[in-house]
Amino acid sequence: MDQGTQKRRGRRAAGEDTKSALLAAAREVFVERGFDGATVRMIASRAGVDAAMVNHWFGSKEGLFAQAVLQVPIDPNELVRRLLDGPADEIGYRIVRTFLTIWDATGGGQFVALIRSVTSHEGVAKVLREVFLNTIFKQITTELGLDQSELRATVCATQMVGLGMVRYVVHFEPLASTPVETLVGMIGPTMQRYLTGPLA
Amino acid sequence: MDQGTQKRRGRRAAGEDTKSALLAAAREVFVERGFDGATVRMIASRAGVDAAMVNHWFGSKEGLFAQAVLQVPIDPNELVRRLLDGPADEIGYRIVRTFLTIWDATGGGQFVALIRSVTSHEGVAKVLREVFLNTIFKQITTELGLDQSELRATVCATQMVGLGMVRYVVHFEPLASTPVETLVGMIGPTMQRYLTGPLA
Incomplete structure (x- = not known):
């Protein structure tokens, strides 16, 4: 034995x-x-x-x-399938819920590692943008039939990157310990407008 | 001479x-x-x-x-005066315009320096939060008579920190070269809701 x-x-x-x-x-x-x-x-x-x-x-x-x-243990194609699974007018909420759930599972460690590699290597930011826009986001915008898809994708990125920074990197309270569903209620409408609403 | x-x-x-x-x-x-x-x-x-x-x-x-x-060459008290100078229902737009104008003036260099010091020193994040909440934000929320002021302050931080990250650190296009007023039109309504609107 x-x-x-x-x-x-x-x-x-x-x-x-x-x-x-x-x-x-x-x-x-x-x-x-x-x-x-x-x-x-x-x-x-x-x-x-x-x-x-x-x-x-x-x-x-x-x-x-x-x-x-x-640094995320999920295939991007699987991630897209999960995000698209539900009503189109709630996808912004699902994005906030899905990313916070994935990141919270490692106490923010994966997000912090991602930010470290992005800020220390120019190349990582370039590759990240490429996959974020071409793999994840293009599938979502094609599915939803959106205009200005690259601008929408990058405006969405500002909200999600900042959410991760404040929750996991600088730990600003009370946001750092606000429950996921409360944040989905506050930030979901923003992501929904950036994706499917009028931009200005 | x-x-x-x-x-x-x-x-x-x-x-x-x-x-x-x-x-x-x-x-x-x-x-x-x-x-x-x-x-x-x-x-x-x-x-x-x-x-x-x-x-x-x-x-x-x-x-x-x-x-x-x-790393900002402006006294926070002067900054608050500038942000409060105008209609309360447009303060979210003024915040986006003011910070982007200050940061753009150094090609994002000041923002990048700020993020470097925040991510490499725990203490800097703590002090930043203290001044951001107690000096800058408390004056704005008191003036506007807002509830849940600390949660509002930190949700606003997610949007502004992320905007700086995407525009100056990872340089995601088209957002990195989108004109300031276009971004004010897109992101201003988000900041306005986080400050004076219903949160969920």
Whole structure:
């Protein structure tokens, strides 16, 4: 039985090594090449592992990006599906609820890590913008048939980035400990207007 | 004439030294003691200069704080006067216009410096919150007779901090180069609701 435990622990450790190597290589390659320029093959080769390991551990290039750069353990395509699942005139509320729930789950740690990497590496901000606009936001605006989609996307970003900064980085009270549903009620209407309302 | 130039240059340099010494001492003392706990006398003594130099160079303790910690060359009391000067139902618009105009004037450099000091020093965030809530915001909420003033203040902070992050730190386009008045039209109504509207 000791031997079996040993074996399983060994296999798990090797798997974790592969995963870590892929995450480190992905951060480098996404920053060097951008999201569209980076390929799964390039990242796997940099990590010294088989390209099939990317699908095995992260589901897709988007999933690897989410964990390596966004520090969020959710595939962006899955995230979009979750946000679009419900009435269009409540999507702003769902965005606030979904992001706060994901970020609160790690006590804000993931958000803080994301902000650190964005503020210290120019490249990360560029890649983040690319995926945020081209992967996550374009699907939402196409689905909802919105005009001025890039401006709407970036105005939405101001509200969500600031919400994370005040709640998890500077910890301004009472907002830092206000319940998620109260914040959804206050900030949801803002996001809804930025997405589907008149902009000015 | 050479001598005169020399003398003026000498005086100016000494004045700049005093100013720099006060700024450096102020950053330390505000972080150690908080805004209310720090005194002009303490800061001048740490800088090795006369306390009268604080009024000479910065107008007040608030003015010194604004330059040392907020990196904004405006006395917070003067800022509040400027924001309150106009109809109450347009103050949200004036806040967006005033901050964007101040920050744009240095190409966002002041905002980036502020965010760097806030994210690298716990103490700066605490002092910032104290002055933001107790000095700037309390005067506005008292003047406007608002309820839930601390929650309103911190919700307003989410929108303004995020606006600065997206425009000056991560440079998401098109928002980073959208004209100030367009942003005032889009984000002004949000700030107005957070200040004087129903919160949920």
